[in-house]
């Protein structure tokens with residue numbers, strides 16, 4: 001059993017895609033074991049994306065991620081990290097496979113609707129960043 005962190009980003013929320021993303025999760029039998037809506041401040045976004053702090057897009061990314069509410073979720077299941085990444089599609093929506101969330105709804109490499117952890121270690125950090133143990137259904 002694996003867990004991963006999912007974020008529906010500000011563009012996904014403002015474009016009315018919360019239901020669409022959740023529908024795709026449920027259709028693919030991915031279990032949601034925690035969910036909430038938050039709006040990050042710059043410091044929180046910088047901490048979350050600290051691995052990208054030296055990348056040229058870091059300022060733009062953290063500003064975008066604070067521009068509106070996001071929906072954060074913890075997902076659980078066998079191989080859920082790669083399963084959810086398959087549903088999301090490639091970071092660059094132009095390279096994303098047909099039928100993926102990013103191919104269908106992303107408008108930009110940055111405004112790519114959703115985020116998902118890329119490995120078990122990152123998932124543990126990212127889940128702990130937003131949720132305490134009382135907020136996660138086991």
Ligand code: CMP
Nearest residue numbers: 052057061091109110111112114115116
């Ligand atoms: P995400 O999966 O949340 O991880 C890092 C984010 O940085 C990525 O999705 C994009 O939203 C954003 N980003 C912006 N520009 C780039 C880029 N050139 N390469 C990778 N990620 C980028």
